[in-house]
Amino acid sequence: MSQTMFDKIWDQHVITGKEGDPQLIYVDLHLLHEVTSPQAFEGLRENHRKVRRTDKTFATMDHNVPTKDIFNIKDEISRKQIDTLAKNAKEFGVRLAGMGDEDQGIIHVIGPQLGLTQPGMVIVCGDSHTATHGAFGSIAFGIGTSEVEHVLATQTIWQTKPKTMGIHVHGKLPKGVYAKDIIMGLIAREGVSFGTGYAAEFYGDTIEQMSMEERMTLSNMAIEGGAKIGTMRPDQTTFDYVAGRKYAPKNMAKAIEYWKQFYTDDESAFDRVIDFDVSDLAPFVSWGTNPGMAVPIDQPFPEIKNEDDQKAYDYVGLEPGQTAPEIPIEFAFFGSCTNGRLSDLKIAASVLKGHHIAPQVTALVVPGSRTVKEQAEKLGIDKIFKDAGCDWREPGCSACLGMNPDQVPAGVHCASTSNRNFEGRQGAGSRTHLASPAMVAAAAINGHFVDIRKAGVA
Amino acid sequence: MEPITTITSTSIPIMKDNIDTDQLIPKQFLKNILKVGYGRHLFFDWRYDKDGKPNPDFILNKPERQGAEILVAGDNFGCGSSREHAVWALKDYGFKAVIAGGFSDIFYMNSTKNGFLAIKLPLDQREILAAAPADAKITVDLPKQEVRYDGNRFAFDIDPLWKHKFINGLDDIAITMQYEDQIEAYEKKMPQF
Numbered sequence: 001m002s003q004t005m006f007d008k009i010w011d012q013h014v015i016t017g018k019e020g021d022p023q024l025i026y027v028d029l030h031l032l033h034e035v036t037s038p039q040a041f042e043g044l045r046e047n048h049r050k051v052r053r054t055d056k057t058f059a060t061m062d063h064n065v066p067t068k069d070i071f072n073i074k075d076e077i078s079r080k081q082i083d084t085l086a087k088n089a090k091e092f093g094v095r096l097a098g099m100g101d102e103d104q105g106i107i108h109v110i111g112p113q114l115g116l117t118q119p120g121m122v123i124v125c126g127d128s129h130t131a132t133h134g135a136f137g138s139i140a141f142g143i144g145t146s147e148v149e150h151v152l153a154t155q156t157i158w159q160t161k162p163k164t165m166g167i168h169v170h171g172k173l174p175k176g177v178y179a180k181d182i183i184m185g186l187i188a189r190e191g192v193s194f195g196t197g198y199a200a201e202f203y204g205d206t207i208e209q210m211s212m213e214e215r216m217t218l219s220n221m222a223i224e225g226g227a228k229i230g231t232m233r234p235d236q237t238t239f240d241y242v243a244g245r246k247y248a249p250k251n252m253a254k255a256i257e258y259w260k261q262f263y264t265d266d267e268s269a270f271d272r273v274i275d276f277d278v279s280d281l282a283p284f285v286s287w288g289t290n291p292g293m294a295v296p297i298d299q300p301f302p303e304i305k306n307e308d309d310q311k312a313y314d315y316v317g318l319e320p321g322q323t324a325p326e327i328p329i330e331f332a333f334f335g336s337c338t339n340g341r342l343s344d345l346k347i348a349a350s351v352l353k354g355h356h357i358a359p360q361v362t363a364l365v366v367p368g369s370r371t372v373k374e375q376a377e378k379l380g381i382d383k384i385f386k387d388a389g390c391d392w393r394e395p396g397c398s399a400c401l402g403m404n405p406d407q408v409p410a411g412v413h414c415a416s417t418s419n420r421n422f423e424g425r426q427g428a429g430s431r432t433h434l435a436s437p438a439m440v441a442a443a444a445i446n447g448h449f450v451d452i453r454k455a456g457v458a
Numbered sequence: 459m460e461p462i463t464t465i466t467s468t469s470i471p472i473m474k475d476n477i478d479t480d481q482l483i484p485k486q487f488l489k490n491i492l493k494v495g496y497g498r499h500l501f502f503d504w505r506y507d508k509d510g511k512p513n514p515d516f517i518l519n520k521p522e523r524q525g526a527e528i529l530v531a532g533d534n535f536g537c538g539s540s541r542e543h544a545v546w547a548l549k550d551y552g553f554k555a556v557i558a559g560g561f562s563d564i565f566y567m568n569s570t571k572n573g574f575l576a577i578k579l580p581l582d583q584r585e586i587l588a589a590a591p592a593d594a595k596i597t598v599d600l601p602k603q604e605v606r607y608d609g610n611r612f613a614f615d616i617d618p619l620w621k622h623k624f625i626n627g628l629d630d631i632a633i634t635m636q637y638e639d640q641i642e643a644y645e646k647k648m649p650q651f
Contacts, residue, residue: 015640022619024637026644036541038491049631064489077489084491128540128564142564144542145493146571146630154634156641160617162563192476193534196563226537228563255651290476290537308475401539403485410508422480422538424503 002265004164005233006199009139009262013122015156022158028121028138030151031107032059032094034085035403036126040149041088051092052155058116059089060097062106063403067366067393070099078404092152103246105369105395108132108337112216113371115245119234119259124151129337129419131222135215136242137234137262139199142223162199165227166270169218170204171279176453178347179214180339180417180436182206183221184284184294186276192292195227198272201264202232206278212241213343220338221419224291233263285324285449286421286434288312293421294434297324297451315423316431317411324449327433331414332363332444333426334390334437336400339417340368342375344437348417349381351441351452352388358447363390364406366398390444402427415443459573461627465554465598467527470517471588472501477531478538479565483547496543497550518551522592530587531558535576536565545572555598557584557605570620573627579605583612600624 003011010025017023030053037059044050051057064078073079082099089096097103103110108129111117119137124130126148133140143157151157169182187194200222207215215232222230239256242248249255267273282296289312295301300321304310313319318327334340334348345367357363365385367373373395376382382392399406400418402425408414410429417440421432435449443449487499505516512519529548535558536544545568548556555575569576575598579587587596587607597606600621605612622628 015644016637022617024634024640026641026648035488039493039542042491047631075489081489081491126540126542128538130540142540144540144545144564144568144571146542147567150630150634153631154641155645156634156637158619158630158634159567192537193560193562196534196560226534226562249651251651254649258649258651290478311474401480401485403488420478420480420538422478424484425480428484428503428508 002269004264004269005137005201005262006139006164006229006231007269009120009122010161019161022160024156025122025159027124027151027155027157028056029111029116029123030057031111031123031125031130032057032148033063033107033127034061034081035063036145037088037148038081038084039145040152041092043149044092044152049153051094051152054093054095056155057094057152059085059094060104060107060110061085061099063397063401065099065396066404067396067398067406070394102370105371106337106340106397108220109340109368109372112136112212113245113369115242115248118242118249118255119238120262124157128223128228129220131228131230132216132220132337134222134229134231135212135219136238137232137259139229139231141228162197162229163271164269165195165198165200166264166267166273167200167202168204168273168275169202169206169278171206171277173206173278174281174453176438177278177281177283178436178438179210179217181281181284182276182278183218184286184291184434185281187221187225187292188284188294190225190274192224192290193226195222195225198227199229199231200227202230203264207232208235211343212237213341216341217338221291224419234259283436283439283452285439286432287316287318287324289315289421289423291419291421291434295324297449299323327413327448329415329443329448330360330362330412331408332357332361332440333399333414333416333418334364334440335366335368335398336418337368338419339437340366340372342372344417345372345376345381348437348441349384351438352445353384355388355445357389357444360447361444363444364393364399365390366393366406367395369395399426401425408432415440415449459627459629462554462573462575462624463600465527466595467554468525468593469528469530469587469590469596470523470526471530472517473530473532473584473588475532476534476537479536479541479544480538482536482544483541488541488543493546494550496547497552500547500551525552527552527554528596528598529553529556530584531556533559535561537562540564542568545569545574549574557587559584570623571630573624575600575624577605577614579612579614586610
């Protein structure tokens with residue numbers, strides 16, 4: 001019987017239990033951050049338990065970190081959470097990229113960047129955007145804090161095997177249209193829960209042509225469609241990306257030989273297959289309060305079909321029939337685990353170069369990691385952003401969820417490269433409009449969204 | 459974990475779909491390093507106005523709805539962020555079960571770890587429950603896997619392993635520790651490169 005890549009990796013990690021029941025699965029990499037780990041460490045302490053495999057555990061601070069004056073955390077509770085992780089990492093012997101460390105950054109940016117993320121692995125983290133790591137051909141998913149404690153203590157996790165969904169992505173991406181638009185377009189078409197209960201795999205010629213950073217953007221937002229797992233077959237692009245990184249395998253040849261066994265035999269192995277042709281895809285912009293409430297830049301916002309739509313329109317202060325260029329943009333956010341990598345900043349900078357953001361716009365640029373920041377500075381990208389009037393900041397999750405001081409004021413429309421446009425996500429009353437880095441850059445310049453395909457920049 | 463078998467209580471209906479965990483507990487309340495104290499911030503942005511005063515129109519604030527232990531909701535409940543604080547906030551508020559059209563996978567797993575029942579029922583049955591008057595009691599019977607109200611009996615599914623853990627209040631880690639030999643054996647045969 002043909003198998004999916006997901007089946008092959010899963011089967012290899014089962015410790016006990018039979019399919020259909022909860023099975024005990026081995027975890028190869030456990031990533032930690034300060035928000036969802038304190039209660040887990042406290043649980044270990046109360047029960048006199050240790051971290052079973054410190055060599056498979058890695059922590060950083062990202063959600064709370066200020067992006068300005070990083071060593072001066074004014075919010076006392078934020079500081080306590082950061083200090084608690086530092087204390088816990090020390091006490092339990094967990095590797096930590098702490099405040100100001102050269103490896104610090106958003107956990108889903110540094111895992112791949114350090115070569116910790118590898119094909120064929122089971123990877124977990126107390127964060128739903130763990131789906132990002134699926135781009136490497138791993139089973140990667142977000143877990144809750146009780147599960148964090150369980151993985152710390154046992155290096156395993158109880159999970160019921162999900163169904164599998166193949167997402168066939170094909171066609172040549174038009175100029176000005178990006179990985180972000182693919183995942184936003186897919187969720188706009190299929191809804192925010194089409195992937196619930198499934199492990200998704202993206203495949204097809206479009207995926208094969210993508211860089212690892214583009215692939216990560218796609219996998220990252222699988223969770224916004226309900227799929228907590230979004231994998232891709234590892235290929236030469238994957239192997240080349242991992243090779244030479246800090247924690248990459250010492251014997252790459254042996255590793256690659258092992259990783260090559262992970263692929264889906266054929267489409268019939270999936271429980272469900274959906275098709276997505278990107279050849280006519282347009283840039284997407286979200287208008288509402290979940291990522292499925294999004295339209296192509298040249299289409300009007302939809303009619304009100306139910307109470308949820310009505311509530312969303314009331315919240316964002318927009319109306320059906322309006323279009324994205326009519327949204328008055330006063331804030332722009334570049335960053336997050338979705339679009340905070342070097343290639344994302346490069347694209348945004350290429351749009352901004354020689355321009356200045358509109359006077360009413362505040363723009364924050366928050367690199368995904370310290371390494372991304374340093375690489376960008378070496379290339380002079382920081383200067384392009386600064387010359388355009390943007391605020392160039394230290395790495396972290398920042399205004400994607402506003403746990404630190406970086407928040408969008410109430411009532412203000414923000415063009416954002418992040419992943420969630422939930423009510424209050426970027427700050428109480430904030431109105432988030434998700435889009436690609438190129439689209440956000442163009443919106444910052446113009447004070448409203450424009451069709452990047454017509455603006456002639458890509 | 460407290461064992462849980464049967465819950466008989468009044469209920470609160472919030473039949474909106476896609477109630478995400480940012481709504482259940484906004485990020486400013488995730489900074490605590492404890493598991494308790496989140497209940498007063500549950501549904502914060504809907505429950506309080508800009509000045510922090512209770513919004514009298516929101517159902518959680520209605521005097522006749524106080525003390526309800528069962529929440530009846532729409533589809534795709536608990537989507538978005540993985541924050542277990544969402545379950546802690548529901549529990550800390552006093553809810554013992556949520557009956558919805560569906561749950562995000564992560565929220566569902568979090569609920570099983572906290573003795574918090576997440577029950578899936580179809581819309582027509584939930585509409586009957588959602589119409590229950592403020593003083594009407596609904597019963598969730600876990601051993602029998604049914605929800606009873608006003609002569610209706612609605613059967614629900616639950617994995618036998620989760621059910622066993624709920625009824626006995628078992629600790630996951632202690633269960634897993636019984637497989638220590640198998641975990642060690644697995645680690646010995648893992649590929650090294």
